[in-house]
Amino acid sequence: MKTWLATYGTKALLLLFSSLLAAAVFVTSVKAGEDNFKDRELMLQLGSAAAFVVVLVTAADAALNEREKEKARKQVARAARTLGVTYNNTLHPLSTALGELAQQYSAAFSSSSAAVPPALATAQTAQWTTVRTSVLTGAAVLTADPDPSSGLARARCSLYRLKDRSKHEFELEDWAGATPGPRTTIDGAAGSHLLHDILESRTPFHVGSATGYVSRIDPFSTTYKSVIAVAVAAGSEEYGVLIVDAPLVTDLTVEHVVLMQSVAGLLAATLALTK
The missing domain is CATH 1.20.58 (Methane Monooxygenase Hydroxylase; Chain G, domain 1)
Incomplete structure (x- = not known):
C-alpha cells in the first residue's frame, strides 16, 4: 500500500x-x-x-x-x-x-x-510413437526461446536408447527441434558418462551458465553450449537417456532440469507399458 x-x-x-x-x-x-x-x-x-x-x-x-x-x-x-x-x-x-x-x-x-493381443500390440506401437513425438517436440519448444526471426525452435531434443551396456553404447531412436540432427550413436567415454553418471545413478547432468560445466559428449561443440541429460527409467528398468541441447550457455536453466525429468518419466512409463 x-x-x-x-x-x-x-x-x-x-x-x-x-x-x-x-x-x-x-x-x-x-x-x-x-x-x-x-x-x-x-x-x-x-x-x-x-x-x-x-x-x-x-x-x-x-x-x-x-x-x-x-x-x-x-x-x-x-x-x-x-x-x-x-x-x-x-x-x-x-x-x-x-x-x-x-x-x-x-x-x-x-x-x-x-500373449499380447495383436490389436493391443498395434495400439501400443501407435501410442508410443505419439508420446515420443510429443515429448521430444515439447521439450525442444519449452526450453530455449525460439529464434526471433523465424520462430523455429533453437533447442534440440534427442532420445537415446541403451543398445549395449557392455560397450557403453547408446543409439539414437528419435529427435526433434533445431537442425542439424544429433549423432546417431554415443559410445566410448561419452557413452560411459551417459550410462554410469546419468542412467544408472538416475542423476541429471546440466551444462550451462548455471553450473559452469561443459558437454562431455562434445566438449568443443560450436552448435550448442547448454545441455541437459536425464535418465529414462521406470522402476528397475533402464531404457536410455533423454538429452536437450541449445546454442547459448544461458538457454537451459535449473528449472528446465525438472521439466526434462518429468517428461522423461512419461517416456519411461509408456515404454514400460509397450515393450
Whole structure:
C-alpha cells in the first residue's frame, strides 16, 4: 500500500507541477505579448524557463512510467518462473510414480506368459510413437526461446536408447527441434558418462551458465553450449537417456532440469507399458 501511494503520489505531484508550469507559460506569454507591459523581456525569460521545466517534468514522468513497466515485466517473468517450477515439481513425482507402476504392471503381465493381443500390440506401437513425438517436440519448444526471426525452435531434443551396456553404447531412436540432427550413436567415454553418471545413478547432468560445466559428449561443440541429460527409467528398468541441447550457455536453466525429468518419466512409463 505504501509503495502504491508513493508511486501514484509522485505521479500526481508531477502532473500538478506540470499543470502549474503550463499555466505559468501561458500567463507569461500573454504578459510578454502586451505592448504596454514594462518587463516583457523578463516575462519571456520566465516563460522559457517554465517551458524548459515542463519538458523536464514530462521526461521524469515518462521515465517513471517506463520504470513501472519494467518492474511489471519482471514481476510477470518471476510469476511465470514460479508457476513453471511449481508445475514441474508437481509433475515430476507423478511421472516417476506412474513409471514405477507401469514397470510393476509390465513385469506381472510378462510373468503370466499371456500373449499380447495383436490389436493391443498395434495400439501400443501407435501410442508410443505419439508420446515420443510429443515429448521430444515439447521439450525442444519449452526450453530455449525460439529464434526471433523465424520462430523455429533453437533447442534440440534427442532420445537415446541403451543398445549395449557392455560397450557403453547408446543409439539414437528419435529427435526433434533445431537442425542439424544429433549423432546417431554415443559410445566410448561419452557413452560411459551417459550410462554410469546419468542412467544408472538416475542423476541429471546440466551444462550451462548455471553450473559452469561443459558437454562431455562434445566438449568443443560450436552448435550448442547448454545441455541437459536425464535418465529414462521406470522402476528397475533402464531404457536410455533423454538429452536437450541449445546454442547459448544461458538457454537451459535449473528449472528446465525438472521439466526434462518429468517428461522423461512419461517416456519411461509408456515404454514400460509397450515393450
